[in-house]
Amino acid sequence: xxxxxxxxxxxxxxxxxxxxxxxxxxxxxxxxxxxxxxxxxxxxxxxxxxxxxxxxxxxxxxxxxxxxxxxxxxxxxxxxxxxxxxxxxxxxxxxxxxxxxxxxxxxxxxxxxxxxxxxxxxxxxxxxxxxxxxxxxxxxxxxxxxxxxxxxxxxxxxxxxxxxxxxxxxxxxxxxxxxxxxxxxxxxxxxxxxxxxxxxxxxxxxxxxxxxxxxxxxxxxxxxxxxxxxxxxxxxxxxxxxxxxxxxxxxxxxxxxxxxxxxxxxxxxxxxxxxxxxxxxxxxxxxxxxxxxx
Amino acid sequence: xxxxxxxxxxxxxxxxxxxxxxxxxxxxxxxxxxxxxxxxxxxxxxxxxxxxxxxxxxxxxxxxxxxxxxxxxxxxxxxxxxxxxxxxxxxxxxxxxxxxxxxxxxxxxxxxxxxxxxxxxx
Numbered sequence: 001x002x003x004x005x006x007x008x009x010x011x012x013x014x015x016x017x018x019x020x021x022x023x024x025x026x027x028x029x030x031x032x033x034x035x036x037x038x039x040x041x042x043x044x045x046x047x048x049x050x051x052x053x054x055x056x057x058x059x060x061x062x063x064x065x066x067x068x069x070x071x072x073x074x075x076x077x078x079x080x081x082x083x084x085x086x087x088x089x090x091x092x093x094x095x096x097x098x099x100x101x102x103x104x105x106x107x108x109x110x111x112x113x114x115x116x117x118x119x120x121x122x123x124x125x126x127x128x129x130x131x132x133x134x135x136x137x138x139x140x141x142x143x144x145x146x147x148x149x150x151x152x153x154x155x156x157x158x159x160x161x162x163x164x165x166x167x168x169x170x171x172x173x174x175x176x177x178x179x180x181x182x183x184x185x186x187x188x189x190x191x192x193x194x195x196x197x198x199x200x201x202x203x204x205x206x207x208x209x210x211x212x213x214x215x216x217x218x219x220x221x222x223x224x225x226x227x228x229x230x231x232x233x234x235x236x237x238x239x240x241x242x243x244x245x246x247x248x249x250x251x252x253x254x255x256x257x258x259x260x261x262x263x264x265x266x267x268x269x270x271x272x273x274x275x276x277x278x279x280x281x282x283x284x285x286x287x288x289x290x291x292x293x294x
Numbered sequence: 295x296x297x298x299x300x301x302x303x304x305x306x307x308x309x310x311x312x313x314x315x316x317x318x319x320x321x322x323x324x325x326x327x328x329x330x331x332x333x334x335x336x337x338x339x340x341x342x343x344x345x346x347x348x349x350x351x352x353x354x355x356x357x358x359x360x361x362x363x364x365x366x367x368x369x370x371x372x373x374x375x376x377x378x379x380x381x382x383x384x385x386x387x388x389x390x391x392x393x394x395x396x397x398x399x400x401x402x403x404x405x406x407x408x409x410x411x412x413x414x415x416x
Contacts, residue, residue: 114381117382117383117384117385118383120345121345121346124345125345125348128348168315168316168318169315169316170316181318183316183317184316195317200316231353233407233409234313234314234407234409234410235313235314235315235316235317236315236316236317237315237316237352238315238316249315249351250315251315251351251352251355252312252313252314252315252316252319253312253319254312254351254355257351259351260351260352261350261351261352261353274352275350275351275352275353276352276353276409276410276413277315277352
């Protein structure tokens, strides 16, 4: 019997892997023995991909000693088991605490010393994020609703360095990397003069964004839809509508995300939790190749 | 972790707050007197046993003190202070939430919108 556990946490780097000896494998499979079935949307929430720690992927192989109650490959996430034919609570609902604990098996993984403190936070964060998830029923077939909308590719923007730190919400929303923390109107020599809709909106028009106040969350036939919001006299913020119809954003130098301040997917920025950005200004259209920002 | 002083100058220390989305976040230099008070405070803080609070995507997300010479940075948010160096990270509990306001109020007047400080109770 061979049991391998992958700590599923990275987007770009290969995930850390722990290979267990026979005694450890037996103990782990005992702890992960399925008990009660998950109820409601618990399984879907546990399996929904998020950025950061997403759970443990357990793979068992061999002819003797493998657990017949568990599939060859399954996931332990936020204290729940999911996999082919598997949507259950494990015998040890605190398995992840055990795994990452002081005497846990995680320390066998390479580079674990540097990851330990991050993982402590990440495991708890994953639980909190999933608690907040509200999963809407998925209508099939899924149509691509915005053919010209940009793809949501957070790993590209969230490099933790040059791209992430020097490109803000305006860069992200317009899908235009400048590495200059772009400001509406600056490229045209007509930067906004106050942090109000009345000032930022015309500055963006000078950058060749097109004001479409009547867009009503509908994708344009050309280009993609963005939305301007304002924290009055404090700051501005932009969202962009993606190819799948959902909105995403990049708050300042932090990571791009598809969640609002309440941890919900964003179907309409007018109704999303926007924190201090209480003023919704307008929808605008970015026509690819037309705009110039800096 | 080493918090000892050497021949430090004020330009070694940069403070900042993570607040904005569109505008660049504010940064400022900190007097050595404030740095000493913050470091004394850090030394007195106990370890944080729980997970540190997670900031929201939009709005105030914490503040930092960066020691450029020693390549270390303290990040404070809602009662948790984390010291990060190239090799390690340590988080302590600031139950009275003293570190954060001391650092934020060292900013030049008007640099941090007063609404932010007010809404955060700082």
